[in-house]
Amino acid sequence: MAVIDIDDSNVKENLNQNEKVIVKYYASWCGSCRLIKPKYKRLSNNERFEGITFLDTDAEHNPEARKLAGVQSLPYFAIFKNGELVEGLSTSKEESIVELLEKL
Template sequence: MAVEIATDSTFNQFLEKNDKVVVKYFANWCGSCRLFKPKFKRLSNDERFEGVTFLDVNAEENPEARKKAGVNNLPFFAVFKNGVLVEGVPTSKEDAVVELLGKL
């Protein structure tokens, strides 16, 4: 499954239409965010996470989506189940994101 781009205007629609969502919050200036991009794409194609929607959100351009997860550092990953925040974590470690996905 592809990683989709969400904005303040589309974020809630993604949460409403998808039971399980993982969001990567990033900024264009963030080197760790750029380095994680191929890992996030690979995870989105991992059969273990079939049925999970993967979203990218530019944290600087989308303050409403950022507030939903309480983003305090970048990159920041958050999982939502049935539109409700389950957990969020600032990390650049793939293992931490996999653990977070396990909470869905």
Template sequence: MPVTKATDADFRQLLDQHEKVVVKYYADWCGNCRLFSPKFKRLSEAEPEVAFLDVNAESSPEARKLANVTNLPYFAVFRNGELLETLAASKEEAVVELISKLHAN
């Protein structure tokens, strides 16, 4: 599934539309965020049943508050609209492990 850009205007709707969601919070000035973008796209292609969202943490304060974003890049996984877990990291292996929590019961 392609990565979808999300904002405060459509964030909640996107969470409600998809059972499993991975969110990457970023900022335009964040170098590590830019470096992670191709990895995030590759991960999204490997997980067709999971929705991948890109959220600009600076222009979407409500979406940022939902996951208690503390650092960038910051990742959050949601199942059925509920926050499961978050992670501040720029290592792909850590994000893969976070995504795996969506598949656990």
């Protein structure tokens, strides 16, 4: 499944329309964010995580989306189930993202 870009105008809609969601919060200036991008895309295409919607949002330009997950540092990953925040984590390690996905 492709990674879907979202912003403040459609974040709640995407969270509520999909049962299991992971959101990656990034900023254009963030080097770690750029490094994790291809790994995140690869995870989104992994059959193991079929049924999970992968979203991407620029934390600097989307304060409402950022507030929903309590983002403090980047890159930040948050998992949501049925529109509700389950857990969030600031990391640039693929293993940590996989652990987060396994909680869904």
